[in-house]
Amino acid sequence: xxxxxxxxxxxxxxxxxxxxxxxxxxxxxxxxxxxxxxxxxxxxxxxxxxxxxxxxxxxxxxxxxxxxxxxxxxxxxxxxxxxxxxxxxxxxxxxxxxxxxxxxxxxxxxxxxxxxxxxxxxxxxxxxxxxxxxxxxxxxxxxxxxxxxxxxxxxxxxxxxxxxxxxxxxxxxxxxxxxxxxxxxxxxxxxxxxxxxxxxxxxxxxxxxxxxxxxxxxxxxxxxxxxxxxxxxxxxxxxxxxxxxxxxxxxxxxxxxxxxxxxxxxxxxx
Amino acid sequence: xxxxxxxxxxxxxxxxxxxxxxxxxxxxxxxxxxxxxxxxxxxxxxxxxxxxxxxxxxxxxxxxxxxxxxxxxxxxxxxxxxxxxxxxxxxxxxxxxxxxxxxxxxxxxxxxxxxxxxxxxxxxxxxxxxxxxxxxxxxxxxxxxxxxxxxxxxxxxxxxxxxxxxxxxxxxxxxxxxxxxxxxxxxxxxxxxxxxxxxxxxxxxxxxxxxxxxxxxxxxxxxxxxxxxxxxxxxxxxxxxxxxxxxxxxxxxxxxxxxxxxxxxxxxxxxxxxxxxxxxxxxxxxxxxxxxxxxxxxxxxxxxxxxxxxxxxxxxxxxxxxxxxxxxxxxxxxxxxxxxxxxxxxxxxx
Numbered sequence: 001x002x003x004x005x006x007x008x009x010x011x012x013x014x015x016x017x018x019x020x021x022x023x024x025x026x027x028x029x030x031x032x033x034x035x036x037x038x039x040x041x042x043x044x045x046x047x048x049x050x051x052x053x054x055x056x057x058x059x060x061x062x063x064x065x066x067x068x069x070x071x072x073x074x075x076x077x078x079x080x081x082x083x084x085x086x087x088x089x090x091x092x093x094x095x096x097x098x099x100x101x102x103x104x105x106x107x108x109x110x111x112x113x114x115x116x117x118x119x120x121x122x123x124x125x126x127x128x129x130x131x132x133x134x135x136x137x138x139x140x141x142x143x144x145x146x147x148x149x150x151x152x153x154x155x156x157x158x159x160x161x162x163x164x165x166x167x168x169x170x171x172x173x174x175x176x177x178x179x180x181x182x183x184x185x186x187x188x189x190x191x192x193x194x195x196x197x198x199x200x201x202x203x204x205x206x207x208x209x210x211x212x213x214x215x216x217x218x219x220x221x222x223x224x225x226x227x228x229x230x231x232x233x234x235x236x237x238x239x240x241x242x243x244x245x246x247x248x249x250x251x252x253x254x255x256x257x258x259x260x261x262x263x264x265x266x267x268x269x270x
Numbered sequence: 271x272x273x274x275x276x277x278x279x280x281x282x283x284x285x286x287x288x289x290x291x292x293x294x295x296x297x298x299x300x301x302x303x304x305x306x307x308x309x310x311x312x313x314x315x316x317x318x319x320x321x322x323x324x325x326x327x328x329x330x331x332x333x334x335x336x337x338x339x340x341x342x343x344x345x346x347x348x349x350x351x352x353x354x355x356x357x358x359x360x361x362x363x364x365x366x367x368x369x370x371x372x373x374x375x376x377x378x379x380x381x382x383x384x385x386x387x388x389x390x391x392x393x394x395x396x397x398x399x400x401x402x403x404x405x406x407x408x409x410x411x412x413x414x415x416x417x418x419x420x421x422x423x424x425x426x427x428x429x430x431x432x433x434x435x436x437x438x439x440x441x442x443x444x445x446x447x448x449x450x451x452x453x454x455x456x457x458x459x460x461x462x463x464x465x466x467x468x469x470x471x472x473x474x475x476x477x478x479x480x481x482x483x484x485x486x487x488x489x490x491x492x493x494x495x496x497x498x499x500x501x502x503x504x505x506x507x508x509x510x511x512x513x514x515x516x517x518x519x520x521x522x523x524x525x526x527x528x529x530x531x532x533x534x535x536x537x538x539x540x541x542x543x544x545x546x547x548x549x550x551x552x553x554x555x556x557x558x559x560x561x562x563x564x565x566x567x568x569x570x571x572x573x574x575x576x577x578x579x580x581x582x583x584x585x586x587x588x589x590x591x592x593x594x595x596x597x598x599x600x601x602x603x604x605x606x607x608x609x610x611x612x613x614x615x616x617x618x619x620x
Contacts, residue, residue: 165356171343172321172350173370173421183373187360 019249026242032235042239048225053247056221059136060205060255063143068197070144071151076185078156079163089156092149100146104210107142131214138214143204151196158192159185191263198259202252222248272457273334273347273424274299275320280329282315282481289315290481293329297425302451302458303486304468306504307478313461316478317427320459322346333424344373349418350427353434355410357402363413364389364398370421388416391453392446408439412446419450426456432467444470465506469493477501493543495616502541502618508591509547510618511540511577520617523577523588524608525556527615538617544593546611549573549600555607561600562589571597575608 024030028039043049078089095103110116111130118127131138163185170180208223215221220228222244229241275297282290290312297303305313318324320331322343331339338346349370357366364385365372371381382398389395392412402410411431418426432440444467450456462468468475469489476486477500484504485497496502499510513522520527520540527540552558559575576589590608600606 162359165352165354166358168323168343169350169352169356170358170369170373172323172346172348172427173373173417174344175369175373176344179373183369184358187358190360 019246022242022246022249026239026246028239032238039239042243045240048219049244049247051219052222052225052244053251055136055219056205056223056248057251059139059143059211059221060201062136062140063147063204064197064201066140066144067147067151067200068193070148071155071196072186072189072193074148074152075155075159075189076181078152079160079185080167089152092152095146095149096153098146099209100142100207101209101213103146104139104142104213107138107145107210108214111138111141132216134216136211136215139210142210142214143200143207147200147204151193151200154196155189155192159188163188194259194262198256201255201259205252205255206248222251272300272455274332275425275457275459276332276335277316277320278330278332280316280319280326280331282312282319282324283327288481290319290326293481293483295476295483295486297457297459299334299457300455301474302460302472304460304462304472304475305478306462306465306468306475308463308504311478312481313463313478314429317350317429317459317461320425321348321350321427323350347421347423348425348427349421349423350429351411351414351418351431353430355402355407355414357405357410357413357417359402361402362398363394363400363402363405366402366413367417367420369417385416385420388420389413391419391450392416408435408442411435411443415443415446415450419454419456424457426458428458428460430462433462433464440467447471465504475505477504479504494546496541496618498618498620499539499541507541508544508572509540509542511542511588511590512586513538513540513588515617520615523557523559523579523586524590524610527610528613529615529617533617534619536619538619540615540617542590542610542612542615544572544591547590547592548609548611549575549592549594549598550607550609552605552607556609557607559590559606559608561602561604561606563602564598564600566597570595573598573600573606575606577608 021030026042028041029036074088074092078085081088108115108131112118113127113129113131114123115131121127130141166184166188167180170184175183206223208227211221212224212227215224226241226244226248229237229244232241277293277295280290280293281288293316295303305316307313315324319326322338322341326339330337333347358369361369364382367385367388368378368381371384372378376384386395386398389398392415394409394412394416397405397409402413405413415431432443435443451458460468460471472489474486474488475492477484477492479500485492485501492501493505493507496505496507502510511522511524513520513524515529515533515535515538518528518531520529520538522540524540524542550556557577559577561573562576563574565572570593573592573594574589575592576587579587592608
C-alpha cells in the first residue's frame with residue numbers, strides 16, 4: 001500500500017488540481033478575465049449538453065460492444081487456430097501503435113463516398129454513406145478496429161496460459177467446441193473482457209480525433225464540443241467548455257464505478 | 271464401464287521429429303497398465319493419443335476392438351487426469367465434478383446428485399460448495415479424479431497425476447485409487463516416471479524410451495528379467511556384471527550362476543538387482559570384493575563392492591551394488607563376501 005503512495009499522490013495531485021480548476025471555471029469562479037462570480041450560465045444550455053452526452057455515450061457504448069466482441073473472437077481464434085491464429089494476433093497487435101488520428105484518416109479514405117472501397121466497387125449509387133453519418137458508423141468502426149486489438153491482447157495475456165489446458169480438459173469431459181467456448185473460455189475471459197471494455201468505454205468517451213474527422217458536424221459529442229468551445233475566440237465560452245469536459249468526466253467516473261462493481265461481483269462468484 | 275484399450279502400430283511425429291515409433295500395446299479390461307519412462311520418452315504423447323487430443327501420424331487406437339482413431343476427444347468416452355488438477359476456477363467443487371453430466375444435457379440437480387456420489391468416493395463430500403482456490407493440492411487432485419470418474423469413462427487415463435504431491439499425500443492417493451479400482455473396476459492407463467508408483471499401482475508396466483516400447487510385462491518380470499540394460503536401468507537396477515554364458519550358467523567374478531536353459535551362450539551381462547544380493551562372511555563366500563562406498567538411505571544402505579577377479583583369467587573387472595537393511599559395520603577398503611539370494615540369475619546381451 002505504502003509503496004504505491006508516491007504514484008497515487010502524484011496522480012491525485014495532478015488530477016485533483018485539474019478537476020478543481022475545471023469545476024471552478026465552469027461555475028464562473030475562475031474567469032479568464034473579470035471578477036469571479038458564482039454562475040450556472042455554463043450549464044444553462046442543458047439541452048445541447050445532454051444531446052452531446054447522449055451522442056458520446058452512444059458512440060462509446062457501440063464502440064465498446066463491437067471492440068469487446070471482435071477482440072474476444074480474435075483472442076479465441078488466436079488461442080485455438082495454431083499458426084494461423086498467431087498470425088491474426090500479430091496483425092491485430094500491429095494496429096495498436098497506429099495513432100487514432102492516422103487511423104481515422106485511413107478509415108475515412110477507405111469508407112468515404114469517393115473512398116477506396118466505393119471506387120473498388122465502381123462507385124455504385126447504393127454505396128452506403130458511412131462517413132459523417134448520423135449513426136457515426138465510420139467513427140464506431142474506427143474505434144472497433146483499433147480497440148478490438150487492445151481487448152484481444154488483454155484477454156490473451158490473461159488467459160492464454162490456462163485456457164488451452166482447461167479447454168482440453170473440458171473436451172475429455174465431453175464438452176463440444178461450442179460448450180468449451182461457453183463454459184470454459186467465456187467465463188475465463190469475463191474479467192479481462194470487463195476490464196478492457198471499461199478502458200475502451202472511457203477512452204472512446206473522451207477521444208476527440210475520430211469523431212471530429214469522421215463524424216457529422218452536428219450534434220457534437222462531448223469531446224468535440226469541449227475542444228471547439230475551449231478554442232473559441234470568445235473567451236466567454238471557456239466556462240461552457242469546462243462544463244462539457246466535466247460532464248464527460250462524470251460519465252466516465254460513473255462507468256468506472258459500474259465496471260468495478262461488475263468486476264467485484266465477478267470476483268465474488270469465483 | 272471398463273473396456274479393453276489397444277494401440278496398434280502407433281507412430282507420431284512433431285514436424286520432422288518422430289516421437290513415437292510403431293507402438294503396439296494392450297490394456298485388458300479392468301487392468302491398470304503403467305507407461306514408464308523418462309521425460310521426453312513419448313509416454314504423455316501416447317496418452318494424449320489415447321484421449322483423442324492428438325491424432326497419430328500412423329496406426330490405430332482400438333477400444334474393445336473398435337477403431338476410435340478418428341473419434342474426437344469429447345466423444346471418445348475416455349477421461350484424462352493431468353499432472354496439474356486443472357479444475358475450472360470459476361466453478362465450485364460440485365460444479366466441476368458435475369461438468370460432464372451438464373455437458374451431456376442433464377439438469378443441474380441431477381448432475382449435482384451424480385457428482386455428490388463421486389465426491390463421497392474421494393472422501394470430499396463436505397467440500398462440494400467450496401471453490402478450487404480454497405482446496406489443498408491433494409484435495410484438488412481428488413476432485414480432479416472424481417470429475418474424471420463422474421464422466422463414467424470406458425478408459426481412465428492418468429498423466430502423472432500424483433507427481434506434484436508430497437509423499438504422504440501420494441500414499442493416500444494410491445490407497446484411494448485402490449479403493450476406486452475395487453469399486454468401479456475401470457481400465458486405467460497410468461503415465462509415470464516413478465518406477466515405484468508404477469510398481470505399486472499397475473499390474474503391468476510398459477517401459478518407453480525414445481518413443482519405443484522396450485519391454486511390456488508384469489512388475490516382477492520387469493524388475494528381475496529385464497529385456498535389456500536400458501530396461502534394467504529404467505527400473506532402477508544398478509548391477510551389470512560382465513561374463514560369459516556357458517553350459518547353462520553365467521561365469522563372472524560373482525561365480526557360476528545358473529541361468530534359464532534357453533539363454534544363448536556367449537558374452538552376457540548378469541543383472542542381479544541390488545535387493546537380490548547380500549553380503550556374506552569372507553570364509554566360503556560365493557565371491558569376494560573390496561567395499562568402495564557405503565551410502566545410507568533411510569532404513570537401508572547401499573554398499574558398493576569392487577569384485578575380485580574370478581579364477582578364470584579372461585574375466586573383466588566388475589563391481590556390484592548391494593542393498594542391505596540398516597547400517598552395516600563396513601568401511602571403504604574392507605573385504606566382504608557377496609552372494610546372490612536367488613538360486614538363478616538373469617542375463618542381457620544389449
